[in-house]
Amino acid sequence: MSSDSREAKATRIRHLLRTEGDAVQRNTQTFNQGRYDAVAELEAYEEYRDQARSIKERAIEILPELVDEVTAAVEENGGTVYLADDAADANRYIQEVVADAEAETVVKSKSMTTEELEVNHALEADGVDVWETDLGEFVLQLADEAPSHIVAPAIHKSREGIAELFREQFDPDERLETAEDLTMFAREFLGERIREADVGMTGANFVTADSGSIALVTSEGNARKTVTATDTQIAVAGVEKIVPSVEDLHPFVELIGKSGTGQDITSYVSLLTPPVDAPSLDRDPDTPLAPETANDREFHLVLVDNGRTEMREDDQLRETLYCIRCSACANSCANFQSVGGHAFGGETYSGGIATGWEAGVHGYDSAAEFNDLCTGCTRCVNACPVKIDIPWINNVVRDRLNRGADEGRFEFVYDELVPDEEPGGIDLQKRLFGNYETLAKLGSATAPVSNWVGELAPVRSLLERVVGIDERRSLPEFQRETLRGWYRARGPRVSAADADREVVLYPDAYTNYVDADRGKAAVRVLEALNVHVRIPSVGESGRAPLSQGMIDTADEQASQVYGALAEHIDAGRDVVVIEPSDLAMFQREYEKLLPERSFERLRDGSYEILEYVYGCLENGADPTTLRAPERPIAYHAHCQQRTLGLERYTTAVFGELGCDVIESDVECCGMAGSFGYKSQYYELSMDVGDRLRDQFTSPTAQDRLVVASGTSCEEQLGALLERDAAHPVEVLDPGRRS
Amino acid sequence: MESDVIGTFESALQEVDVRLERTTAADARGVLTDLLEPPAVGVPLPFDGVSLPEAVETEPTPDELEAATTGITAVEFAVADYGSVAIRSSPVGEEPISLYADVHVAVVAASDVLPDMKATFERLGDDARNGADTVLATGPSATADMGALVTGAHGPKAVHAVVIEDR
Structure with a gap:
């Protein structure tokens, strides 16, 4: 674009x-x-x-x-x-x-x-x-x-x-x-x-x-x-x-x-x-x-x-034909709630499932008009009465649109930065966000210079003009010290021999390169519960490329992640994930990317971090080893985490520690990974965010500690509110300097 | 058991602003007379010993149909847990009479009040395969298209249900 x-x-x-x-x-x-x-x-x-x-x-x-x-x-x-x-x-x-x-x-x-x-x-x-x-x-x-x-x-x-x-x-x-x-x-x-x-x-x-x-x-x-x-x-x-x-x-x-x-x-x-x-x-x-x-x-x-008939013969679009046109996917969609079907729709149909309908009955040009408005938040998934995986249909159509695009002019410079599996011609903005891990690695290795350069006005202006990263957004600040680097130097504090359980903490790209602090907090919380922690080298889950419709790249990354984790699962170690969007890959989207048995093993062996903490406490771990929250909490769960029904563990743990928690009930914060960074969608992203802002600035919520499970939710809350949001595990971190 | 089903039917009807009158075959005509607001149109009732009040026109012209305030019909059956009545469309005209009048008075035999949708579709299967047309109507017609909920969009503005307990 x-x-x-x-x-x-x-x-x-x-x-x-x-x-x-x-x-x-x-x-x-x-x-x-x-x-x-x-x-x-x-x-x-x-x-x-x-x-x-x-x-x-x-x-x-x-x-x-x-x-x-x-x-x-x-x-x-x-x-x-x-x-x-x-x-x-x-x-x-x-x-x-x-x-x-x-x-x-x-x-x-x-x-x-x-x-x-x-x-x-x-x-x-x-x-x-x-x-x-x-x-x-x-x-x-x-x-x-x-x-x-x-x-x-x-x-x-x-x-x-x-x-x-x-x-x-x-x-x-x-x-x-x-x-x-x-x-x-x-x-x-x-x-x-x-x-x-x-x-x-x-x-x-x-x-x-x-x-x-x-x-x-x-x-x-x-x-x-x-x-x-x-x-x-x-x-x-x-x-x-x-x-x-x-x-x-x-x-x-x-x-x-x-x-x-x-x-x-x-x-x-x-x-x-x-x-x-x-x-x-x-x-x-x-x-x-x-x-x-x-x-x-x-x-x-x-x-x-x-x-x-062609849709019926298409293994990916066939599900669209199960649609009974009830509109649940439109009503449950945060973006749709803001703009309606005149933006989130094609020639005839509107809402999440419309991408499948438009691609099938009017063609890909009509689907291309609005397909990007599906952020993959998955809030429609549990709402659909015929259980259609609507976000997946959006991903598939996005992938096909990427493949149909014209060859881009910047290909030769760009290929180095974005080593994906995709054909030439895919939109620059999509390739940039789809290759987030490579960028993060480079940004971290060259920090703080990369951050200074990134924030220079001419660079931001260039980023907006060429790639469409909105200048009004602050960029993630890369850290020189990665989570893995820190842990290698520090080593475990609970030995495998003394531990009640062994955990592989998945180092997602954001935690590893940008917000190592929440990773450190996760390590300390797990160790407080007498868990032995390992942080092996595991690549990006494929969430970033998948969200840009780069399915081959996501597929390749899924295979690598599974390869890196399989032995740990076989050894009886639990895979614990901080970032809900990555856990959701393991628990949902990998079904489409991995063989069935591999998918099931990883799904059954992986946990969201607070879900895991909850499990440890239920099995007799001592809650007093965790830091009890000092203030009442306003909690915003991640959209994909809620679709998996996992937000309840966070509120249960806070509750067990005697903390008063209220939860947001918006479908999505509006940031949705890369969506809110894109200049064409910045205002929509903020409009969606307004609903969350209203809830967290209400009299009952305004003085509470703001807690969010997702990276992009934290970023969005930071932009919406005058106070920063923390990850739940940072709140519980016994080693936190308050 | 039966009274439970009627009780369920009554409370489901309340949710959609429909009042239920319980009566007997002997008293039905009086109940209908009280409910009736002229001009009224109707279809002769199929229940033994129950007849329509005299004021009800049973052979209306299209103009009389449009002008009617009350339309009285029997219904094929009712669905207790949803508060629905099943209007059968037959050549004698239940469908237009229940649809065009401002108020539809739906008369049902207690033995025809089915508990739920499962029972409903078990019954509707053979009916439809034999060519029957049925409308499951729940409450008055309604629309929210004009900016707020309004009853009486194209169909009746109000509905009354009359259960004949000994039929």
Whole structure:
């Protein structure tokens, strides 16, 4: 990305933060909190997720059979099925159906798949009036804007904005002010359109192959009216929406509303086996409804491929097809909460999973527009009702985009600094951050000169211009003495023979080269618990390159790390990790990078440092050997640590030492590794950080000691607050000079 | 057992602002008369010994449907733990009558109150495979698209549930 395009991106994000940020933040956070509350009350939540996942896996596996089965079922019911190769094909068929019905007006209920097709444009070109009856979609149709959220499309609009829009468009007699006024006005206006309409078009949340039914999950009742009030129904669905049987819908109905907007269930879940059996309403308004007119209804199911067959054959993108479009990945995403789908979205879809959808249906250019906004924080992973590894899909697409990029001009100078496994042409900024370990090694070896040079104004300005490291960020200060160097000279204080346990302390690049102090604190804490510590030479976990979409490099590093640790694990030593993002590599992403058995051994043998301290205390170690915190604590756990459920050990240890702890509940601090250093994303990063700042400057938190588990969280908190953050292990360090 | 299920149904309905009336076949007509606000439309009830109040128009025109304040229909069954009623769409018009009127009065036999969604989908499987159309409706229609939660978006603004305990 050039300096100009970084600036353009920053400008666009700044604009959205200002114009849409407040409304988007309010709504997504309400949905997200609603999700937490709703799933907490669903006892079988994890069971339903497993069921939903396996139903989708199987459905996609046998998809061609299901298409045949559903076609036969719909035809037997008296409907028609059309399997459309692409958007143009689908639109052509829909246009024919509408022309055959001699329809002047088509009413639609909400359907993202029809947005993907842009069917409204196709029909309007034929002179047909098309009306969106979902109130959010209706607002956007009037405003000529794109959805900013896949479930609540007008989430970026305020009530005042909608009132203004209605005033401009309709010049109503009465002043429309409240949400109720606006809703009733729209209801009446759209009620007339529904009455006039000859064709009703819906989407389908699910299609059941055994019965030829469609399931619609809605709240307003507009889908019900769209179907009931028109004699010709067209349902448009991606082929991936088919599940084998009606009974398979059960886990999805339990999950979809709770996962999305936090509703236990939406007002209406329609399970229709069309043509529907209701009497026609499309007759003389003064003649009573007649049962026999139910037979006059027509039904067309348009199943859309549009890239989905290729996605199904793609081992990495296939999971995208399990998506039920609930929006949990959008609502749980810190970046999405700030900018919404107008920044975090492509041509049609938005939010974390949109990268997979856009790459699959519209192509990589559309995915490239927003793929970088996924920081890999993994907060969507536990929120997804079908257990899709959404960050991994983002990494894969990023990797493919890197490979498709043009050859860069700086290649020859850069290759020395960035000895990765990647092809030429990858973005300079990504390569720099992806090769963090090499930089850190060099920076440390030449410290403090490297730090002086790094902070020189012309150098910072060059770094911003060429690589896009924001000048407003302070750079990590490299230390001449590495953690490993210190430990080699110092040696262990608890011998292996006397120790209760033996630990390999993983020297992550940041702890080793930049913040050796927290590594030293970890050594002293472990020794206080009578643990023998080793710090072998082990390379970077691959987190840095993976976050830049450099999967081959991450893969190579994973192999090296595993090679360096395997013997220790075999010797019964526990691997202890200070940096949560590296531990998360061992516990999550290595599943994709290592053979299964290797992954499982390292996963089962590695621990987050406070998790390990907790385990020692549970097994009888003496807590009084640790330093008890002198002040109440405000604790911010690391996003990836929370996804693994490991933050509770930190609070438990502090609690055991009699300390009062409050925890932040933001999804991410906004720094997310390298993300907040990038000049195009600096302001977004700080906007996300504002939510954490608000929590830690509240009256109950402002005087507390700030503690954070992640490196980049510490950096971000340092920038947000007037006090520095410490790692939990530094707080507990018996050798700390206070 | 049954009374437990109805109790669960009642509290789930409260969560979505729906009041439940318990009655018997003999008293149902009176209960419906009290709930009814004219103009009312409805579908004849399938329960032995239960008939609609006379004020209810059972063969409405599309215009009468749109103008109706109250719509009375039986529902196929109810789902206790979600407070949902299953509206069957058949040629006699339960779907439009429950949808267009401002208030939907849903009448259900106590023996048709199912405990949960698992039982619901076990029952819906064969229904759907036999061509039935069913809407699981939970509370009134609602939208938050205009900046705050509003009930009565396109469908009913309020819902009442009537359980006939001896049916």
